Every structure is written in C-alpha cells, then in structure tokens.
Amino acid sequence: xxxxxxxxxxxxxxxxxxxxxxxxxxxxxxxxxxxxxxxxxxxxxxxxxxxxxxxxxxxxxxxxxxxxxxxxxxxxxxxxxxxxxxxxxxxxxxxxxxxxxxxxxxxxxxxxxxxxxxxxxxxxxxxxxxxxxxxxxxxxxxxxxxxxxxxxxxxxxxxxxxxxxxxxxxxxxxxxxxxxxxxxxxxxxxxxxxxxxxxxxxxxxxxxxxxxxxxxxxxxxxxxxxxxxxxxxxxxxxxxxxxxxxxxxxxxxxxxxxxxxxxxxxxxxxxxxxxxxxxxxxxxxxxxxxxxxxxxxxxxxxxxxxxxxxxxxxxxx
Amino acid sequence: xxxxxxxxxxxxxxxxxxxxxxxxxxxxxxxxxxxxxxxxxxxxxxxxxxxxxxxxxxxxxxxxxxxxxxxxxxxxxxxxxxxxxxxxxxxxxxxxxxxxxxxxxxxxxxxxxxxxxxxxxxxxxxxxxxxxxxxxxxxxxxxxxxxxxxxxxxxxxxxxxxxxxxxxxxxxxxxxxxxxxxxxxxxxxxxxxxxxxxxxxxxxxxxxxxxxxxxxxxxxxxxxxxxxxxxxxxxxxxxxxxxxxxxxxxxxxxxxxxxxxxxxxxxxxxxxxxxxxxxxxxxxxxxxxxxxxxxxxxxxxxxxxxxxxxxxxxxxxxxxxxxxxxxxxxxxxxxxxxxxxxxxxxxxxxxxxxxxxxxxxxxxxxxxxxxxxxxxxxxxxxxxxxxxxxxxxxxxxxxxxxxxxxxxxxxxxxxxxxxxxxxxxxxxxxxxxxxxxxxxxxxxxxxxxxxxxxxxxxxxxxxxxxxxxxxxxxxxxxxxxxxxxxxxxxxxxxxxxxxxxxxxxxxxxxxxxxxxxxxxxxxxxxxxxxxxxxxxxxxxxxxxxxxxxxxxxxxxxxxxxxxxxxxxxxxxxxxxxxxxxxxxxxxxxxxxxxxxxxxxxxxxxxxxxxxxxxxxxxxxxxxxxxxxxxxxxxxxxxxxxxxxxxxxxxxxxxxxxxxxxxxxxxxxxxx
Numbered sequence: 001x002x003x004x005x006x007x008x009x010x011x012x013x014x015x016x017x018x019x020x021x022x023x024x025x026x027x028x029x030x031x032x033x034x035x036x037x038x039x040x041x042x043x044x045x046x047x048x049x050x051x052x053x054x055x056x057x058x059x060x061x062x063x064x065x066x067x068x069x070x071x072x073x074x075x076x077x078x079x080x081x082x083x084x085x086x087x088x089x090x091x092x093x094x095x096x097x098x099x100x101x102x103x104x105x106x107x108x109x110x111x112x113x114x115x116x117x118x119x120x121x122x123x124x125x126x127x128x129x130x131x132x133x134x135x136x137x138x139x140x141x142x143x144x145x146x147x148x149x150x151x152x153x154x155x156x157x158x159x160x161x162x163x164x165x166x167x168x169x170x171x172x173x174x175x176x177x178x179x180x181x182x183x184x185x186x187x188x189x190x191x192x193x194x195x196x197x198x199x200x201x202x203x204x205x206x207x208x209x210x211x212x213x214x215x216x217x218x219x220x221x222x223x224x225x226x227x228x229x230x231x232x233x234x235x236x237x238x239x240x241x242x243x244x245x246x247x248x249x250x251x252x253x254x255x256x257x258x259x260x261x262x263x264x265x266x267x268x269x270x271x272x273x274x275x276x277x278x279x280x281x282x283x284x285x286x287x288x289x290x291x292x293x294x295x296x297x298x299x300x301x302x303x304x305x306x307x308x309x310x311x312x313x314x315x316x317x
Numbered sequence: 318x319x320x321x322x323x324x325x326x327x328x329x330x331x332x333x334x335x336x337x338x339x340x341x342x343x344x345x346x347x348x349x350x351x352x353x354x355x356x357x358x359x360x361x362x363x364x365x366x367x368x369x370x371x372x373x374x375x376x377x378x379x380x381x382x383x384x385x386x387x388x389x390x391x392x393x394x395x396x397x398x399x400x401x402x403x404x405x406x407x408x409x410x411x412x413x414x415x416x417x418x419x420x421x422x423x424x425x426x427x428x429x430x431x432x433x434x435x436x437x438x439x440x441x442x443x444x445x446x447x448x449x450x451x452x453x454x455x456x457x458x459x460x461x462x463x464x465x466x467x468x469x470x471x472x473x474x475x476x477x478x479x480x481x482x483x484x485x486x487x488x489x490x491x492x493x494x495x496x497x498x499x500x501x502x503x504x505x506x507x508x509x510x511x512x513x514x515x516x517x518x519x520x521x522x523x524x525x526x527x528x529x530x531x532x533x534x535x536x537x538x539x540x541x542x543x544x545x546x547x548x549x550x551x552x553x554x555x556x557x558x559x560x561x562x563x564x565x566x567x568x569x570x571x572x573x574x575x576x577x578x579x580x581x582x583x584x585x586x587x588x589x590x591x592x593x594x595x596x597x598x599x600x601x602x603x604x605x606x607x608x609x610x611x612x613x614x615x616x617x618x619x620x621x622x623x624x625x626x627x628x629x630x631x632x633x634x635x636x637x638x639x640x641x642x643x644x645x646x647x648x649x650x651x652x653x654x655x656x657x658x659x660x661x662x663x664x665x666x667x668x669x670x671x672x673x674x675x676x677x678x679x680x681x682x683x684x685x686x687x688x689x690x691x692x693x694x695x696x697x698x699x700x701x702x703x704x705x706x707x708x709x710x711x712x713x714x715x716x717x718x719x720x721x722x723x724x725x726x727x728x729x730x731x732x733x734x735x736x737x738x739x740x741x742x743x744x745x746x747x748x749x750x751x752x753x754x755x756x757x758x759x760x761x762x763x764x765x766x767x768x769x770x771x772x773x774x775x776x777x778x779x780x781x782x783x784x785x786x787x788x789x790x791x792x793x794x795x796x797x798x799x800x801x802x803x804x805x806x807x808x809x810x811x812x813x814x815x816x817x818x819x820x821x822x823x824x825x826x827x828x829x830x831x832x833x834x835x836x837x838x839x840x841x842x843x844x845x846x847x848x849x850x851x852x853x854x855x856x857x858x859x860x861x862x863x864x865x866x867x868x869x870x871x872x873x874x875x876x877x878x879x880x881x882x883x884x885x886x887x888x889x890x891x892x893x894x895x896x897x898x899x900x901x902x903x904x905x906x907x908x909x910x911x912x913x914x915x916x917x918x919x920x921x922x923x924x925x926x927x928x929x930x931x932x933x934x935x936x937x938x939x940x941x942x943x944x945x946x947x948x949x950x951x952x953x954x955x956x957x958x959x960x961x962x963x964x965x966x967x968x969x970x971x972x973x974x975x976x977x978x979x980x981x982x983x984x985x986x987x988x
Binding site for chain 2: 054055056057058059060061062063064065066067073074076077078080081095097098099100102103106107109110112113116117119120121122123124125126127128129131132133135136138139140141142143146147150153154157158159160163216217220221224225290291294301305308309311312313315
C-alpha cells in the first residue's frame with residue numbers, strides 16, 4: 001500500500017505542477033496589469049490560450065524537418081520531468097532521488113538545446129538570432145546556476161533537493177553565502193525565463209527578442225506545448241527558490257494527508273508572493289540591451305563563485 | 318593469458334600492415350580485407366581486455382620477449398589500468414574499422430592509408446601493453462610515426478603538409494620529454510622494467526621534475542594548452558576514420574601514459590601536482606571550447622572540442638592527485654573514476670562525431686559548415702546519429718557525457734576538506750571553468766549541428782547530398798548505442814572501473830548495480846543520486862503521453878506553408894543565420910580576452926570605387942606568445958651556428974680535439 005500511495009503522491013505532484021503552471025503565468029500578467037493601472041486579462045486566460053492553440057491546425061514551414069515537429073514534445077518532457085523533481089508541497093517523494101540539482105540543471109539544458117535547434121531548423125534569420133543569443137545567455141547562466149548549486153550543496157552537504165530542503169528547515173540560519181546564491185539564482189531565473197530585464201515576454205517583432213524569436217515559426221499544438229513548457233520552467237524556478245530558501249511548510253517524507261494539504265496551501269501562498277515580487281521587479285526596471293545581459297549574468301556568476309569560495313575558506317560563512 | 322592473446326593480435330596487425338603492399342598489387346579487394354581484419358582483431362582485443370578488466374581472466378603473468386635492450390628484453394603485461402585503456406582502444410578501433418569498410422572505399426590513394434592503419438592500431442596497443450620504458454618509448458614513437466604517415470596521406474594539399482610538419486616536431490618534442498622522464502626514473506643504474514622502477518626510491522626533487530616532463534610529453538600528445546597547437550591541424554588532415562582514432566583514441570593513449578607515469582611509477586605526489594594538473598586542465602577546457610565555437614571547419618571544430626574534453630579529463634586527474642596526496646581515498650577514487658569515465662565517453666562520442674563529419678565530407682565534399690545546411694533532409698540517418706553525438710558531447714542527460722561531468726562536480730564538492738589553501742582557492746575556479754566549458758560546448762554543438770544539418774542548403778553540393786553507405790551508418794549507430802548505454806546504466810562502467818581505481822589511488826567507489834532503478838550514487842545516497850535510466854524513461858514516456866493525448870483529443874491536422882519569418886518574403890538561403898553570425902555574440906563577449914580578437918574595417922577613401930570590407934582578426938595566443946618567439950630564436954641560433962659549415966679542416970680537427978678534452982675533463986670531475 002505504501003508504495004502505491006507514494007507513487008500516487010509523486011503522480012499528484014506531476015499533475016499539480018502541470019495544472020498550476022498556466023495559472024502562474026496568468027497571475028504574473030494580472031499583477032503586472034494591475035500595477036500598470038490596467039484591468040488585465042482574466043486569471044484563467046493562459047488555460048484558454050493553450051486550449052485554443054491545441055485545437056488549431058498546425059502550419060509549419062515547407063522545409064521544416066522532423067526535428068521541428070519532435071522538439072516541442074522533447075522540450076516539454078524535459079522541463080516537466082525537471083519541474084516534477086523540485087519539491088513543491090512535499091519532500092522525499094518516491095522518485096525524488098532520480099536526479100539531483102545538477103541533473104535538473106542539465107535537464108533544463110537539454111530542453112534549451114532542442115529549443116535552440118528548433119529555432120534554426122526552418123532557416124530564417126529570426127530563428128538564428130534567437131538561438132544564438134539564447135546560447136550566449138546560457139553560456140553564462142548555466143555556470144552561474146552550477147555555482148549556486150555549489151553554494152547550496154556545500155551548506156547543506158547534498159545536491160539532493162529533498163535533503164537540501166530538510167537541512168534548511170532544521171538548520172535555518174542567515175548566511176552570507178546563501179544570500180549571494182539567492183541573488184545569483186534570481187538573476188539566472190530572470191534570464192532563463194526570458195523576463196525583463198533580459199528579454200520581454202510580452203513583445204513580438206522586436207530585434208531584441210530572444211525566446212519569442214526561436215519559437216516564431218511555431219503554431220497550433222506545437223506552440224501550445226512550448227508555451228506550457230515555458231510556464232513550467234517559470235514555475236520550476238519559483239518552486240526552486242521557495243524550496244531552498246523558504247522551505248517552511250513543506251511536508252516531510254512519508255507524511256499523512258494533513259501535512260500534504262498544509263504543504264500545498266503554503267506552497268500556493270509562496271508562489272503568489274514570489275510572483276508578486278517578480279512582477280514588482282519587472283515593472284520597476286527597464287529592459288537591457290542584449291550585450292549588457294552578459295554583464296548581468298557575469299555578476300550572477302561572480303556572486304555564486306564568491307559564495308563558493310567563501311564556503312571553501314570556512315564552512316561557517 | 319590475455320597478454321599473449323593481445324600480443325598475437327598486435328602481431329597479426331603488423332603482418333597485415335606489412336602484407337598490404339602485396340595485397341594492393343594482387344587484389345582489388347584490399348580495402349575491405351584490411352579493414353575487415355582490423356575489425357576482427359579489434360573485437361578479439363576487446364573481448365580479451367574486457368574479461369581482463371572485469372577480473373574474469375588471470376592477468377598476473379608477464380611476457381618477456383628477447384628484443385629491445387639486450388639486458389632488459391621487452392616486457393609486456395596487462396593490469397587493470399592497461400586493460401581499461403585496451404578496451405577504449407579496441408572499441409574505437411572496431412568502430413573505425415567498420416566505418417572504414419564503407420568510407421575507405423572512396424579513398425583515392427588507398428596505398429597511402431591502408432598499410433599505416435593497422436600499424437597505427439598496433440602501435441597504440443603496444444604502448445598500453447609495454448611494461449618497460451624502452452618498449453614503451455619505441456611503441457610511442459611507432460604510434461606517432463604511423464599516425465604522422467596517415468596525416469600526410471593527402472600530402473598534395475599544402476595545408477596538410479604544414480600540419481604534418483608541426484605534428485612531427487611536436488611529437489618528437491613529446492617523446493623527448495618522456496625519454497627524459499623515464500631516464501630520470503630509471504636512474505644511473507638503468508632500471509627500465511616498470512616492476513622494478515616502481516619500487517625505486519627517488520631523490521626528493523626528482524618526482525616533481527618527472528611530473529613536469531610527463532605533463533609536457535604526454536600532454537603534448539593529448540593536446541593540453543599550450544601544447545595543443547598541432548592537434549587542430551593534424552587530426553582533421555587525416556582521413557575521417559583516422560581522425561576519429563587520433564582524436565578519440567590516441568589522446569587517451571596519452572592520458573594512459575600520464576596516469577601510468579604519475580600515478581603508478583613515480584611514487585608519492587606532492588600537493589602542488591594536483592594544483593598544476595588541474596589548472597592546466599581548466600585552461601585547456603575553456604580555451605579549447607572557445608576555439609571550437611568560432612571554428613567553421615567541421616573537423617577542426619571537433620579537434621578543438623577534443624582539446625576541451627582532454628582538459629576535463631585532466632581536471633579529474635588533478636583532483637585525484639590532490640585527494641591522493643591528502644590521503645582522501647574515497648574522493649580520489651571518485652575523481653579518477655570520473656576522469657577515466659570521461660575518457661571512455663569522449664572516445665565514444667568523438668568517434669561518432671568524426672564519423673558523422675566524414676559522412677558529411679563524403680556526401681558533400683565540404684568541411685566548411687557555412688556551405689552546408691539542410692542535411693537533415695538529405696542524410697536522415699547521419700543526422701540522427703550526429704544529433705545524439707552532439708547531445709552526448711554537450712553533457713546532456715540522459716546520455717553519457719553528463720554522467721562523467723556530474724561525477725566531477727561531485728568530486729569538486731568534496732574538496733573543501735583539502736587542507737592546502739592554494740587548493741581551496743583554486744578548486745572553485747576549476748569548478749566554474751568546468752561548468753563554463755560544459756555550457757559553451759552546448760552552444761558550440763547547437764551551432765555546428767544547427768548550421769550544418771538544419772535550415773536550408775547553402776550550396777548546390779549540400780542540396781544534392783546523398784546518404785552514406787550501410788557500414789558507416791552501422792558504425793555510427795554502434796557508437797551512439799554505446800553512448801546511450803553508458804548514459805542510462807553508468808553503474809556498469811563505474812563498477813568496471815573499480816579495479817582500476819584500486820590500482821591507481823588505492824580505493825574504489827561504492828558498488829553501484831545493487832541500487833534500485835540503475836541509479837548511481839557517487840558519494841552517498843544523502844549527497845546525490847542520479848538515475849539515467851529513469852530520466853530516459855520519464856522523458857520518453859511523458860513526451861509520448863502528451864503527444865498521444867494531443868493528437869487523440871485535440872488536433873492532428875498539419876499544413877505546410879512558406880516560412881512565416883515575421884512576414885518577410887522568403888529570400889535566398891543566404892539570408893539564414895550563418896555560423897559566423899551565430900558565434901558573433903560569444904566572440905564579442907569572450908573574444909577580446911581569449912583571442913585578442915577585434916574587427917578590422919577597411920573603408921576606401923572617398924572617390925575610390927573599391928568595396929569596403931571588414932575582417933575579424935583572432936589570435937591564437939599560445940602560438941604568438943610561445944611558439945613564434947621560440948621558433949624565431951631557434952632559427953636565429955641556427956643562422957649563427959651556420960658559420961660552422963664553412964670552417965677549414967684544421968678548425969674542425971681543433972674542434973673535435975677540444976670536445977674530446979672537454980668531455981674527458983667532465984668524466985674526470987664526475988668520477
């Protein structure tokens with residue numbers, strides 16, 4: 001019975017993140033609109049968009065290859081698996097040991113690899129520009145992420161997220177290195193999710209676009225799957241920050257029904273606050289020029305590096 | 318005894334090499350015969366070495382042949398370390414021979430490739446089998462010369478002649494350094510057999526010097542920066558299956574030489590050894606991939622990526638040395654296992670990528686990716702293989718490259734316990750360099766694959782390419798399958814490496830296959846775990862479920878139309894993003910530091926109708942800082958010594974007499 005229950009909880013987590021991801025997107029849009037004194041689209045609009053796109057016919061370029069058609073599903077699957085491995089409402093789930101934080105980073109890299117290839121498949125200038133810039137950002141964001149992982153792993157003695165969350169719960173303390181890691185992670189999250197100041201998720205037809213340029217040729221169900229993957233990725237980063245830096249409320253392993261409910265409710269509260277902070281930050285800052293972004297990401301890398309160095313010098317930082 | 322089987326296999330290879338000229342004259346089927354035999358021998362060697370590695374056969378014996386130095390003889394034996402590298406060589410050789418059964422048929426001058434190919438294989442195996450300094454060095458030189466002959470196979474192209482020249486100079490330099498290293502270890506009484514050399518007690522200064530010499534000697538063959546300059550010239554110049562062997566396998570023989578000397582023969586390391594090796598590894602990894610990302614020639618790009626991967630292997634070796642010095646046996650075992658695992662992985666995916674590059678070259682006659690494009694439509698099978706190879710080399714799960722790099726990260730996370738402050742400051746930087754090179758490798762292969770295989774063809778030859786033959790496809794498929802296998806059941810490789818780790822650092826990693834769902838645990842379950850199998854299954858099943866659900870319940874219609882491209886009318890394929898434009902942002906951000914790169918604009922003066930132009934200037938700094946001044950000094954010295962040519966007979970006699978007196982004085986003082 002225990003096994004079935006554990007698998008059920010793991011399955012619930014997978015469905016949970018998938019169901020929640022568009023809501024997060026709707027929430028950011030709503031918050032943003034309110035801050036700009038607009039009414040904004042309904043909270044459920046992203047679900048409607050995805051449903052609409054899924055039902056539409058797909059129009060693809062004449063010379064698009066099989067890779068173009070397969071890539072959305074690979075991107076989606078890699079992101080979904082990664083998102084399902086980050087503890088949201090409970091730790092120590094059945095398959096949580098499948099991959100540690102380094103592997104989750106690498107899974108996101110797999111998704112990005114295919115997204116960048118898909119951008120180049122049709123052979124247009126826009127797709128290439130998006131892929132090229134995405135890979136430039138990744139070449140700094142990924143090491144920054146790994147450095148952040150180093151800091152967390154050196155503090156908690158593990159790269160396994162469930163262990164990290166439990167350690168943070170039981171040994172909560174203010175540390176300089178963790179502060180640096182948090183800033184680094186936030187910068188990486190902004191870059192990876194194509195948010196302002198790195199990219200603007202609301203724009204099209206602009207020479208500075210990155211993510212939207214890569215998916216320009218997509219339509220219908222392919223586009224829906226990619227948008228869902230993008231929403232999942234945003235949710236993943238918010239959950240990651242919540243799980244490592246504010247782990248309170250997470251249900252411990254093998255816990256009963258009540259802690260799970262508590263975990264889910266606190267998780268919802270956490271992502272609401274997180275989304276609000278994200279939107280607040282986005283509305284108070286301007287978008288950067290593309291070649292300023294490496295400086296921002298370089299700062300994240302340096303912060304992560306400095307945090308790691310401090311921990312190498314002494315475990316008490 | 319496995320060593321006897323291995324020596325007989327090598328003998329067969331040498332006989333094949335010697336018989337090839339006759340075969341070429343007598344039979345039209347020389348090419349398939351030679352490559353077929355090479356593949357068979359490689360399979361025999363593979364089986365022998367694998368059973369030796371897994372401890373299924375007794376490997377204790379040593380063979381002494383009455384050749385070489387009369388008072389030493391030629392010693393050959395197999396221990397777990399050599400068994401592992403024999404496996405790497407045999408796998409690469411079997412795949413390359415299979416590939417060449419198809420690819421080699423297009424060779425214009427088979428007489429320039431066929432005799433040297435088995436000789437090259439024999440040389441690599443002999444280096445690993447050798448158990449005394451003399452046979453090691455002779456085999457090393459034999460391997461270098463055979464591969465040099467293969468690099469010069471197409472010597473009518475001036476570029477290849479230059480590559481061959483640089484290679485020859487660097488190979489001689491490397492062998493000289495190894496000769497000095499062995500000379501130091503053998504000591505004045507000339508102990509050349511490894512068994513006795515291991516037990517010698519050295520002067521305090523000697524091991525450090527041996528390490529530096531081994532780094533120079535083995536490092537120049539492996540491609541450590543700044544000794545890498547020959548590698549991107551020579552590896553691409555050879556026929557593609559030989560490029561695959563040189564890049565994928567011969568660099569591993571160099572790694573073997575380094576491990577054998579530094580970990581096994583010379584004795585206890587000092588703490589700065591690890592720091593030096595690690596620093597060189599990190600520098601090599603970053604510079605290698607930065608060069609690769611700006612390269613337009615597909616094969617040269619792969620050669621630079623080899624430089625990067627060798628850097629990663631040396632990072633692991635340096636970590637293992639640092640841990641071993643401080644008697645941290647567990648972490649040392651993790652680091653050495655990760656390094657050797659990465660060496661194996663690199664031999665698999667680099668072989669695959671070079672085969673793919675050869676397929677592209679055979680199908681289009683082009684190595685310049687700017688002239689390719691859209692090959693995914695024309696070479697569907699090769700495209701799948703190359704995609705797998707690109708994923709593996711970019712360290713993406715669930716393939717094998719990720720496993721070894723992930724293990725290296727875990728080893729780095731164990732190093733705050735190292736007591737030396739220099740190491741404490743250095744290891745985080747090495748970790749950042751490793752992460753940076755992994756991320757850049759992803760960018761590099763998105764660029765290479767995206768430009769060459771995706772998009773629209775940029776030249777008529779690319780538009781008319783035809784898929785390669787069955788042998789080539791099979792060889793690529795074999796290597797891709799091995800990449801996937803090592804990625805989803807890495808526990809098997811880690812366990813196979815345990816006897817090697819015990820031999821080299823005196824400890825091994827915890828046994829892996831007992832764990833559920835084939836997951837691996839580099840240190841302990843609470844620290845980290847990774848199950849390539851489950852990741853693979855999850856990705857496959859969730860993408861399949863989503864695709865099925867959408868096609869079943871929503872929409873499955875599909876319409877082809879002209880590309881949208883923001884409403885721009887479809888222009889010529891020349892408007893696509895090119896390889897240079899793809900690399901431009903990365904060049905602009907990192908180039909000024911790494912290559913002192915800048916753009917030269919040429920604006921004709923007003924009234925001059927000649928076109929304006931712009932050129933990217935990029936410098937290989939190791940070439941300019943190290944080699945160019947060195948070469949200049951050597952040629953100046955040569956000019957000065959030139960006067961010695963034109964002396965009279967009296968002066969020559971005086972010189973000879975003076976030299977004799979001088980030497981006698983030295984001997985007198987020495988005694």
